[in-house]
Amino acid sequence: MQVEVDESKCIAAGQCVLSAPEVFDQRDEDGIVVLLAERPGAELHDVVREAAGLCPAAAIRLAELVEG
Amino acid sequence: MSRILVVGASAAGLAAVETLRREGYDGTVTLVGDESHAFYDRPPLSKQILASQWEPGKLALRPPADLDALGLDLRLGTAATRLDLAGRTVHLADGTELPYDGLIVATGVRPRRLPGEGAHVLRTLGDALVLRDRLRRGSRLAVVGAGFLGSEAAAVARGLGAEVVLVEPAPVPLAHAVGAEVGRVLTQAHLDHGVDLRTGVAVVEAGAGGVRLADGELIDADEVLVAVGSVPNTDWLQGSGLTVADGLVCDEFSAAAPGVYGAGDVARWHNPLFGVEMRIEHRTNAAEQGMAAARNLLRPEARKPFAPVPYFWSDQYDMKIQAYGYLRGHDEVTVVDGDLTAGRFVAAYRTGDHLAGALAVGMPPKVLMSWRRMVAARAAWSDAVPSTASVVA
């Protein structure tokens, strides 16, 4: 799984951090999302999908990679 | 269960259909929506779209490929007109009858209107594009309603150089939502930015050319925006046997009847975290409730109560407002950080003996997270708020 974030859309809601703190953080000053892991391990895929679904700005995009 | 029907193709409906697939449901998912644009986001309508900072393409909630991957039976541009609960069938405006095993109602709300013809409302992409076309430097906009929506539109219009009159029927804007003191602070920004703010005035008519007040005064304007709240889209459920009372009434699982769930702006449900019935018009709630409804529908034996801490944000001028919790009906507000008059503060809200929520302006968003945790944990007020904090309301 490949995770991308669109900083220009992020409204700093922090929903992603609540769901998947291993993968997302927020900048201290303005709360904009910081991606900690572009290709999180399989054990995190469920929480990352949850985070993308909850993000109120649709700022998180997931692309499934063919694992090889 | 082999046929699930979701009515309403926006934030809550999208969260529901994505969750159904993520949870492994591989039956038919039919999604009905009366708008022809599917799955665009509304919060930027009163912000970046109105300000012409973004073009409509940026509002798409998902890229087309992601939507295709959901394998939906998509019925756009047609409204659901009737629900036959006993026969488990939904009737559409185009004459189609759709049988279902499970149903999720996510039809949202529409703007409340005032008597008169030709005033704008702001709910759809079309509404936003029409209004932004009309706003220009020197033109005169009257906004009726200084809630979050009207306030955002007023702020954008000022930024574009329009003259703005903001007419608010209540004595203090936003008082019912955030308390009088915080409401006053938030509306001071309008005065600072040269908005002609008129509070406590009843509007009897809003149309092209202006607004008529109860005392007969006419406020002239080139454009009028009415932002006085909304009405749940439940007309199509009339006579179905479901309970409708300012929204589709649901239980703590977000269920309205066996196999029928409500989600998003349209749903009124019992939130066990706060012990009250609520209907929340927030973007995050639409996603959370869409997910919860889908999960509970798929796994009735393992249903979970839907008990979120509501979250809301709003952008006005250079202010970023964020709030967690359920602030309505609070008994007390206390500033726990910063200073109300400096426009940088965190206010905590008490309901009964509990911390009910917190609202921040101009603070780093992370600051609110610890407050959210305490609200989620039903923290006692006396534990959450040191007694030295200043009480403002």
Ligand SMILES: Cc1cc2nc3c(=O)[nH]c(=O)nc-3n(C[C@H](O)[C@H](O)[C@H](O)COP(=O)(O)OP(=O)(O)OC[C@H]3O[C@@H](n4cnc5c(N)ncnc54)[C@H](O)[C@@H]3O)c2cc1C
């Ligand atoms: C301009 C604007 C700014 C906002 N800003 C913020 C903000 O800053 N922060 C925040 O938290 N929230 C904000 N919101 C609120 C947020 O957008 C909503 O809470 C969210 O869109 C709710 O999603 P929903 O899917 O429940 O309902 P909706 O988005 O209303 O979607 C319901 C859909 O169902 C369709 N429908 C209705 N009836 C039928 C029918 N009979 N048959 C078929 N389809 C039907 C509707 O046309 C619509 O497409 C804003 C809303 C607006 C309008």
Ligand code: SF4
């Ligand atoms: S949930 Fe979305 S909007 Fe909120 S911080 Fe994360 S990326 Fe940004």
